[in-house]
């Protein structure tokens with residue numbers, strides 16, 4: 001087990017939703033699992049006027065998120081945990097002299113023995129990230145001569161390529177790249193990390209992991225919910241920025257990358273950058289027109305319940321052209337993947353919540369069993385990222401009896417069968433990694449920029465191009481029918497069911 005040094009976590013924007021809903025429950029789990037160092041404290045900092053006691057009540061003692069998650073826990077556990085929380089009112093502005101904050105940090109450091117090690121967590125609107133970094137540096141709170149200083153930065157990391165570059169440069173003016181941890185919570189998911197193990201710790205998959213054996217790759221990220229209370233944020237973002245540019249391209253990079261030399265964070269991140277840089281950028285409008293589909297969910301009635309359309313959601317413009325569905329076809333320009341199409345889609349208000357990767361294998365060169373009733377392209381490796389986490393291999397078996405009738409069978413593995421293992425939640429795992437100085441599961445500046453390089457032309461075309469379509473789909477269906485055209489000629493979308501082995505998208509010709 002890695003060493004977690006004594007340290008202080010300073011959260012900017014600590015009065016907000018993320019702190020209460022994700023960060024504190026993750027820290028509480030780490031505390032219960034005895035993963036926090038002996039001297040560990042949290043200092044919340046924001047503009048809201050609160051005392052230490054009020055902050056403790058808000059995020060720990062009276063937090064509905066902790067209440068819900070840790071129902072059976074004795075109150076004294078929470079009380080001991082809450083004593084580690086402190087709060088500093090920034091006096092109404094993040095862009096101010098951090099002299100008072102510095103004095104508070106120094107006093108707490110001396111009293112609580114956190115040895116000068118500080119993790120800053122930027123959980124404010126992104127427009128404040130650079131301002132906070134600048135003011136920390138001005139107060140000398142970025143220097144590492146008396147303990148390390150690190151900074152976790154929340155998404156969204158930029159709005160497009162230009163703003164992402166500007167933000168990277170802005171932060172790097174005050175903190176070294178090695179101090180900056182850009183969080184992508186998908187990288188904290190066990191099953192996303194398992195993509196690396198599946199590929200590089202087995203000898204049965206990697207020899208097949210190339211254009212000679214793989215016909216196409218399909219990735220689906222579906223959510224059954226709509227935009228919920230985040231209409232305002234989402235309407236200026238959309239599916240491509242919200243999910244595809246970050247989480248899904250991170251998954252793509254793990255599928256596409258070459259084997260790293262070892263498991264050192266930089267070795268892995270170097271290969272991921274190379275992978276992202278090898279995605280073929282769609283340069284002309286026609287390619288983007290033909291290879292992308294965007295759509296919005298419409299109002300519908302599901303089981304007698306009426307569901308709002310996207311444009312009726314709070315915070316969303318009545319004439320909004322923001323997509324809640326995006327499907328993209330693309331190619332990877334390198335030796336391994338030449339001519340293998342990738343189909344990636346992400347959407348809200350789908351029939352179920354599921355994220356999975358499907359590797360579709362090619363048919364054998366010669367069909368021996370003509371009467372098989374099954375096409376060999378039915379060989380699939382399905383990596384279920386969530387829920388029902390696991391891996392499924394689909395292959396043909398002989399039907400008992402005369403002749404050679406072939407039927408499809410499943411070899412399946414479920415993470416839940418590893419019952420003794422406590423699977424850490426994404427924020428828990430990522431916080432612990434950063435606390436230990438392990439950046440493997442955090443995105444590096446060049447990774448983020450490479451992902452934006454790919455996405456930018458699509459965003460530009462969707463905004464300014466001619467003949468750009470916005471399709472509609474009823475809530476609770478698998479997106480617009482037009483999305484089938486994207487994958488036509490090669491098969492059809494898998495449209496996965498809630499269970500790993502469910503396969504409503506089954507098609508004998510696929």
Ligand SMILES: NC(=O)C1=CN([C@@H]2O[C@H](COP(=O)(O)OP(=O)(O)OC[C@H]3O[C@@H](n4cnc5c(N)ncnc54)[C@H](OP(=O)(O)O)[C@@H]3O)[C@@H](O)[C@H]2O)C=CC1
Pocket residue numbers: 012013014015016017018019022046047048122123124125126128154155156
């Ligand atoms: N919530 C979530 O699930 C997720 C959030 N994120 C990202 O994490 C960051 C924090 O998110 P979240 O906690 O939901 O955000 P909130 O809107 O709840 O904001 C966090 C805090 O930022 C402070 N703040 C400073 N300036 C402003 C301003 N102009 N408008 C609103 N708040 C301001 C507020 O504190 P005060 O007024 O006290 O200073 C607020 O409590 C954001 O960058 C978000 O994109 C990323 C993924 C998921």
Ligand SMILES: O=C1O[C@H](COP(=O)(O)O)[C@@H](O)[C@H](O)[C@H]1O
Pocket residue numbers: 223242243
């Ligand atoms: O980052 C985001 O992710 C969530 C989906 O996360 P998951 O872990 O539940 O799959 C998404 O709902 C949200 O819009 C997006 O900002």
